[in-house]
Amino acid sequence: MTGNLSSMTGFARIEGAHDGWRYIWEVRSVNGRGLEWRARLPAGFDALDPEMRKLAKQKLARGTLNIGLTLNKDGQDAGYAINEAMLDNAVAMIEKIRLRIECAPPQAEGLLALRGVIEQAEDEMSEEMREALCAALMTSFAQALDGLADARRKEGVAMGEVLAGQLDMIEKLTADAAANAAAMPAAIRDRISAQLKELLEGAVPEDRLAQEASLLAIKADVREELDRLSSHVGAGRALLAKSGPVGRDLDFLTQELNREANTLCSKAQDMELKRIGLDLKRVIDQVREQVQNIE
Known part of the structure; x- marks a missing residue:
């Protein structure tokens, strides 16, 4: 007779929507000495991490968790924006190089191809809207953890x-x-x-x-x-x-x-x-x- 053994290997995927936003949680776990953590969250949502860790510790004891959150706005493309600080830094570095060696000036397409210079623009949200979206995301994340725990059991x-x-x-x-x-x-x-x-x-x-x-x-x-x-x-x-x-x-x-x-x-x-x-x-x-x- 066996009791409630749980594996440390499992997978769960949860999709949800809130106020024009659609999101997907994917949670994987593999062997680990303790409860280890790797989370990929969209820019601007890193504040969810501590609460997510606390919730995971309540539901799981061991395993290495790999967590991903995909978040998209329904019905519209937020477009792209230039990260002015990254662009200024890239231009300054190029000018230093040109002082040392003779080279052609940078082209716009080359600058825009540099990582971090161009990024997806974020819609402006009020604090209340962001808090409501984060609450919905955490509820869905809890469901994803429950699904993972069930798969492990x-x-x-x-x-x-x-x-x-x-x-x-x-x-x-x-x-x-x-x-x-x-x-x-x-x-x-x-x-x-x-x-x-x-x-x-x-x-x-x-x-x-x-x-x-x-x-x-x-x-x-x-x-x-x-x-x-x-x-x-x-x-x-x-x-x-x-x-x-x-x-x-x-x-x-x-x-x-x-x-x-x-x-x-x-x-x-x-x-x-x-x-x-x-x-x-x-x-x-x-x-x-x-x-x-x-x-």
Whole structure:
């Protein structure tokens, strides 16, 4: 059973209109360590940014947001205007260059092609009209965030099902390792004892061989690692059933799972047990890839 997992990947688009203005919000999100922000707003509407950030923090916990707002006036072309300050600056720079090198004077079309010299003219709006338009934009932006959160939850449900299946596989492989006769302390001790006898035939007293074999068998015992793997699987299922952001907790749990699998592989004295350990590492890597996208 999975709870309300959310992905950090999603998209939403909202169109709206207010008092002769038409606008489109597009909101995308991808993975992020925290709640990161990139917004492209029309000139003159940068004041919306702080309120937008505050609203996003109320609805989302993690992810890198890319937000775009397209705003157009209905039924008329506002035309273009010259940015006098940018033009004066460009002319002054050209005059400095002409003092150093001989060159032709600038042409009008060349100056107008410079970035920032010509820009779209803005219709004059009263303060009341601007405030009303900004309020409508923020209402629509809130709807866009709700749409994004819904898209992230839908993807989170699918990811939760994948993660649940992967935890089932880890549980099965852990059970396979526990059932492997080569993992039993007695089997480990007998195998090590036989290897020592073959290597040290007659060179070491029998009781010393038994003592060394027992010590090596204890070091090769993987029961604690298997117990911890089982415990981590239970913790993972509890996180999947939990509401709210759990991505960081799942990421930490994945590191713990990987640590136990690595230890299992390093301790394994049998090829079959080592194979199980490698299969565990492969599935845990798949879990890690999924978890990177969980909010």
